[in-house]
Amino acid sequence: MKLFKLQTLKSFWTLKPPNRTFHCHPRLLASDVYSQYEPVRQGKQEIPKYFNFASDVLDKWSEIEKAGKRPSNPAFWWINGEGEEVKWSFEELGFLSRKVANALTKVCGLQKGDRIVVILPRVPEWWLVTVACMRAGIVLLPGISQLSAKDILYRLQASKATCIITDNTLTSAVDSVASECQFLKTKLIVSKGSREGWLNFTDLYRNQSADHSCVKTRIQDSMIIFFTSGTTGSPKMAEHSQGSLGFRPLLSERYWLDLTPSDVIWSTADTGWIVASLASVFDPWVFGSCIFVHKLPRVESAAVLNTLCRFPIDTVVSAPTLFRMLVQNDLSSYKFMNLKRCVSGGEPLNPEVMEQWKSKTGLDIHEVYGQTEMGIICSVFKGMKVKPGSMGKAAPLYDVQIVDKNANVLPPGQQGEIAVRSRPIKPLGFFSGYVDNPKKTAETERGDFYVTGDRGIMDEDGYFQFIGRDDDIIISSGYRIGPFEVENALIEHAAVAETAVVSSPDPLRGEVVKAFVVLSPTFSSSDLESLTCDLQEHVKKTTAPYKYPRKVEFVRELPKTVTGKIKRNELRKKEWGRI
Template sequence: MACITSMILSKASAFRALWPLRLSSSRSFSKWQLALAAQNFSGYESIQAQYKPEVPEYFNFAKDVVDSWAEAEKEGNRPTSPALWWVNDQGDQVKWSFVELSHVSKKAARVLSEQCGLQRGDRVIVILPRIPEWWLLNVACMRTGTVLIPGTTQLTAKDILHRVQTSKARCIITDQVLAPAVDTIASKCPSLEFKLIVSRNHREDWLNFSDLLKLAPAKHDCAVTKSCDPMAIYFTSGTTGTPKMTEHSHASHGLGLGVNGRYWLDLTPSDIIWNTSDTGWAKSAWSSVFAPWIQGACVFVHSMPRFEPTPVLEALSRFPITTFCSAPTAYRMLIHHSLSSYKFHSLKHCVSAGEPMNPEIMEQWKTKTGLDIYEGYGQTETVLVCGTFKGMKIKPGSMGKPSPAYDTQIIDENCNMLPPGKEGDIAIRIKPTRPFCLFTRYTDDPERTNSTVRGDFYITGDRGMQDEDGYFWFVGRADDVINSAGYRIGPFEVESALIEHPAVVESAVVSSPDSIRGEVVKAFVVLAPDYISRDPEALIKELQDHVKKVTAPYKYPRKVEFVPHLPKTISGKIRRNELRKAEWGKA
């Protein structure tokens, strides 16, 4: 259940703020924001023509977006749907309008600035589950100019220690579940001065955020922040090594994610979006905070601690959710769970990101729901890089076309742009002008930051190719691509072929040493329950033959190993580098 503070402040519609709101001085952004929300587009070309963001010298999302939409609500210029709509399995609900969010976040900002003495630029780690306070503290940190560092609730004490020590955070905010873990490592963190707990219960040596919030006044002067000032630091998921601290400015997400909200998510102030991403990752910033609220849309939140098909399908059926955003793994779980028996009366737009979407999943979802899945590609370091937008032809398996936020190209090692059909590095042009919606740096790590630059380009670390129609196709992380007897093979192609076989629940494809070919394709496969008792040699042959029929025969896995599970990061991404290192360690 949500903390009692949320329930009291949001009970039904009784709470309404009647105080005057100060409008942002950067009215140029407010006008652009409202114009963007109202834009209509008919296809990819119109998107490219319409996208003309304005980046003022000074910008603060709390003041220039949240408070602007609050003012629009007061003037009757926004639909009556809430800004945040939170539910849980027990039937509790919290609904905050932008007016209410503006009011309560000012109180929260007073707690951070007065009770904790936090100042502009101080770093604050927030590790909370899907409760309203997480969204509240996002806005409060922006109001105070402190730098938010979100963390997933799956972090261990060791993970938290690494994050606090690496970031030099002054404050950590969490709940009663993770507070004991924080206490075990706090003495090893000299920078850590304040611990706030979001809970009905008190804990020794912790400030109780809920109590302080009730007592805090609702008047707060928003910090004056430049568009280029640091706003948040996101730890990457660590698919290729130690998680990096990826720094974003007030503009890069607060303004830059407008391209996600309007063109990929297709949001307007009348829409209600549900993004199932965990609060610890940049994907929540994408689709649960900035993109929806730039558009004035409602963010729907279900408090479920983990993704479960039944409550997800029931919520999509019960609530007027118009836009659904989830990972390919989630869609895969849903299509195998009586999907056809549910009716989604309000749902009109589905998107996916985080990892490549297998074409067969898209086809099954379309067959069972009548809805397409629009793919998006980006990174913790970026906003949307490529996507399939409304009005575009969907090519299953493709990432879509470059978003208007960037000049995205496929290049070789000498920074030459490659023709259609040629595999290369997915890169974003950063010279002569670096896009405002690209990350600022890897915090306190100039060497890693500089390593991403090659000539005039930021190198994403991903490999891909572009077809004759301008669609981009993902091949794999640069380290994941397999070079076997002169053939370059992307793991995604082989994994997509394998998942079409009913025996395969999921798979991971990596290179394995071979005395003749140098390296060959090896597939680690998690089997469906009905196939576990099958003869392994016969099943391996069956899977190999299947891949040869589905894709080019040279790509088939010459080695197959059945495993009970695959190694994954905290965010759920497969750690292929771990499997690859184990394979080559045997050589």
């Protein structure tokens, strides 16, 4: 990796933080940023009108570093598994992100409120862009690296984004649809080379000044928009504000992450999902902790285990699929350097996996439950009793209940819909709404509650258990997949007359996509095995690769209502052995 010499820093990328004297207990250090909001947490002061995470949190930690009151832990630590390594202090993160903010505003012409689509894998540039957007008031729209050209087209058109940043794996896909995106003005590539029609990201900001004044943002100003997985239509745009993502952890105590400036946290989440923002940006940096990142092109057991052994990682956050993979290994030869806390979220974790992990490592797995619209809703706090099969208790700020179809609160032990009280006062942490879709936003409200679409049960101790989705969303390896997109892709194939997509149980991924297919009368081939592979490849090319049906069953007809609507629920129940 090329290094650029600077007068004020040792290098442009691999920056060793200076040796500093650690003057107080690490637990107390968080109060340097965190304690100033104690009056707000106690209700003695109102939530501030203006807030910006970059200036009010990250820059404050930079000042603490310069004063020698933070341990010599990097704020950001990245590896790629091939010998390359990046370390930034908060001071260095600020320096570089200001240069990027200047590049986006002065060269690309982006202004406060403009939207930028960022589709990057786990590379340092994603964090630089994220922080730079905060500084400039630019609204970030992250996307996962497996998006297809069709996915990208929809996101650019729906968001009216004026800029896109990606790497060389997706530039061709972007170019194939760019002419249909009237608002798109600038394309930035994160690459060592160049491409016609694209600006090189590193070249663009490398020579920019680091003198940048953070814009003044209201706490309700838009900051990040995430795309959800739809059940019967295109993905919705869930908008989060400076307050719902950036200020929320300042009010939420140490609920699902109990961190200090000396701690190192590693989340394996894809950069396109909200958990990456929660576990790899906002919540750890509120406490001045070190965010560890492994590029991990593919999540493999050996790479994960070796990383946990080689690096001083205190907390790991991942989807249940990872833990299911890890317990299949002989863990007796692996000695984790620092690991103390394991957090699982995105889908339910099998109790037997929790028990195996505990017996092999001596560590509990703490489950969390959340949504794109709400962040973390429930969690098993540090020190709480772990109940296998339970996702813990309500997170601070949220009044979580089980309600019926009329929004009546149900008693413990009764199954209903998981809901969060949103009236008379909407708690900080809620999304602002679905962009340009007030109808869908209104549909999330029932009585005094926001309804999640998930069914569950609360026990007498206040622990919640996830039962399943009320809709048809498929949650596979932590990825939320709407069946509508998969069905649309399949129906484009000449062999398919009709199709229905549902979830199917899988021992590793929890559940996978299964397609029931009615063949077209004009289709004559009898080689169904070859056709299955052909259909799977077609879906991979038409949608994101992770959405393809891992199981395909050919049927004569699909169950339908009298009005002709496919009974996905009936197929799903049959698939899960419930009828």
